Every structure is written in C-alpha cells, then in structure tokens.
Amino acid sequence: MTVSQVSYATAGGKNKDKHLYITVAVIDNQDSPVSGAAVGIDLYRDDKLDSQSAGTTATDGTVTFSRTNAPAGTYTTTVMSVTKDGYTWGGGTPPNSFTK
Secondary structure, three states: OEEEEEEEEEEEEEOOEEEEEEEEEEEOOOOOEOOOOEEEEEEEEOOEEEEEEEEEOOOOOEEEEEEOOOOOOEEEEEEEEEEOOOOOOOOOOOOOOEEO
16 A cells, blocks of 8 residues: 545635645555545644554545644644554655645
8 A cells, every 4th residue: 555645625614724635645556546444643733743544545545534623724634553454554644844
C-alpha cells in the first residue's frame, strides 16, 4: 500500500475559525483504492504537533480527518501508520502543506 495523496479543505466553524479537513488516499500496487485500511496521522501546525487521529478508509480508499475550529497557521500531515490484513505499507507520506 502507498499513501498517494494528502489534501486539505476548510468549511463551517464559528467565529471565522473554519474546520480543517485532511483527506488521506491509500492505493495498492495496482493503483486501486484500498478500503478498510486503518490510518493513523500526526497533524502539525507551524511545525508543532497539533493533534493525532486515526480512521479507516472507505470504499474509495480515502479517510477524512477533521480539526474543529482550526486556528490560523501552516499545517502539515505525517502518516504514521497504515495497516490492513494481507497488505504491507511501504511507509512515507507525500509532501503536503496547507496555510489557513
């Protein structure tokens, strides 16, 4: 398995502090989405650990994490683990960054 992409979006929130959504996409060696994979991430804001989250990929191979009322800053995500029976994660996180 490979983490093919980490993407960001914002929406909602109160007092102009929009929620931050981080989507991680996992594919297999045939470039097909991997569903049911457990993914763990560390989210950094301005190079300091902001939060840690875990989730499971959907049928499209993605899992979305949220940071409620995310303060302004530059965010990066490091994928810490990807596990699923019968698969091996190659490690690594694609370059990513989002400034809010």
